[in-house]
Amino acid sequence: MWKFGESLLGREEDRDDNLLIDESDELCSLSPLQRIYAFAVSMAVGLIFMLLSLVVIAKPIKFAVLFTMGNILAVGSTAFLLGPAQQGRMMFDSVRVYASAIYIGSVILALICAILIHNKLLTLLVIIIEICALMWYSLSYIPFARRVISNLFIRLFDTEI
Template identity: 45%
Template sequence: MEKMNQALEKMKMLVGMEVEEEDEEQTSGPSRDSSSFIDDFNRNCALSSKQSMLVFFHPIKFGVTFTFGNLLALGSTAFLIGPKRQVTMMLDPVRIYATALYLASIIIALFCAVYVHSKILTLFAVILEFGALFWYSLSYVPFARSMVSKIMVGCFDTEF
């Protein structure tokens, strides 16, 4: 039962809920020191409800940060495998259209957020960018795009 309570406490911390403090006699010992760091880290990294709703309250700010995050992710993979190999992999005939859609969605999102300053257009551009990122990521998994396509056709097929 104690393990269940500890697991419940950790789940509460992961989703950002407040956790009751334990008694002093239970917190003594060396194992508490190592888990204390993790507990403090999880508490400090939890988002408030206002922070997690940033995409709806401030879509322009979210769009810029999300897009720069995607650019940093592309740059980090180029750093890890080398820029030449990154570009070669991105321009591979299997994923050339996914790459073009992804890069175009990045440009559209930045354009809507920085130049147009439209909250609705930026929100739509971020949704497009997220979908393009998903499709681009699936291009690295063999047969993943065809599987997702078949699932979507199966789910939304209106013929009986």
């Protein structure tokens, strides 16, 4: 039975969601196939940068710049598939807001430590934090993965017998 607020698209919320999708499609001039290609290229270039960073691992500043740029390209590649607004909403969802904030902060700090401060030890420390935050952020997309990892660490590092 038709109720107030419903339309041919269904409920009013469904119509609003479809309008948002239509608006984002109008804002982006890439076709769905071009978005997939852009995602693949961005992800591949990001992975290449991260692999190249291993070549210069003895030089922490060059390593940090290459690794962080590769990291940004790889994580940002999903914006081609989802759109930047949707990715932002997903990154700052209550489940992953802390991991996202720590990740973004560590990316910025890694670049500052590498490019401006030139402190190798501090740069490597921030890169380790960046990697851990990215892993914790990525685990938030796998159901129960964070709980399993947390329980594993508790069992491994529990000092009580």
